[in-house]
Amino acid sequence: MPQILTTVGFDADDTLWQNERFFQLTQERFNELLRDHAEPDHLAERLLAAERRNIGHYGFGIKGFVLSMIETALEVTENRVPGTVIAELIAAGQEMLSHPIELLPHARSTVEQIAGSHRVILVTKGDLLDQERKLAQSGLGDLFDGIEIVSDKTMPVYAQIFERHGDGADRGLMVGNSMKSDVLPMIEAGGWGVFVPGQITWALEQAEAPAGSDRFREISDLSYLPEVVAGVG
Template sequence: MPRSRITTIGFDADDTLWQNETFFRLTQDRFTALLADYADPDHLHDRLLAAERRNLGHYGFGVKGFTLSMIETAIEVTEGRVPTSVIADLMAAGREMLEHPIELLPHARDAVEALANTHRVLLITKGDLLDQERKLAQSGLGDLFHGVEIVSNKTAPVYAQIFARHGDGADRALMVGNSLKSDVIPVIEAGGFGVHVPHGLTWALEQADPPEGHPRFAALPDLGHLHDLVSRMK
């Protein structure tokens, strides 16, 4: 990356600072088992993903939308014959996801603490407001951030507004996250720097091709390398 005086650093939350997709996958396996008598796993996964895609505009991102999409898919694949016990199990699975303890990812606390001493650090996440607030409170990281933004979606205009409001504009800002589609590409489009820290699991609707060769893009194996990267950019 070229040298630039970065003053503001944004952190994604889910699957960047703490585990998230792992719990979705476990619940999806439970969903598959509950409907094993009605459809094979691959077909169910395709139908569920299609439901999630078309429901994003109605329910947004997060556990509640995922749970409603599971119920909708269960009704569809069974042609309305899904047992009420299965619906109850899917609702219980959604509640369990909303109550699951936070599991910080390696180097998360150290990375935020180190950069909070020298930069404005922001948490920028999307999803259900109550769930994201709960996870932030349980993470123990809340007091480290100079600002928290929970948005319905992450786009270039959204990042431009956030970094103008909390910092010195997108051109002096860096965003780090596991999603190329949400955390990296739109920040670069807004004029900022995007740092990709991949997670082992990525939701199909968050996948995108990396902007290889772009001067404002970097990829790191984990958050343990972030402080050194930022230091080299001064």
């Protein structure tokens, strides 16, 4: 009987290595710098609104985040934000762009184990240079049969990627920490979606689990993924 599942895709940020925690730490610094102009909750709302507006212009990643922080700082201070604050926000972004990679538990061992029986690919979105840097520092790059850095993760994108690197999305599985980006569009493309919750999930990546789908799975950490893959067949 032919193997049902031939290709397994992995998300990168907050699935294989830490990411969102550094955004949260930088946002705390942002709140501190602007504490005389707005309350933290209000700043968070304004910043999230700016990020939502700007995704179409800047895409996902640190650079867009920094530009959205600067835009929000200008808004809440009515363009009176000191140049020193802008400089600190830029410095915070540069620090994020150079932060060492911290692999999450079971990341390497899980990719290695699944690579022994299936094609494994990395599918991540965000700034090209930053994602390439993180992948190089992770030491995981040589484990993957294919690497895709995309501007966004949608049903057509998954269909194309799993056709290019595998036997189509219907014989593929995608695992990640974002219900919105890693799970739902992959299931829509005809594949399996495995949700592994991160410690922190960005508000724009949150979504409800697919009700009644027989191609949806949820695991608490990556160590359970080989069992899921084996169960699919």
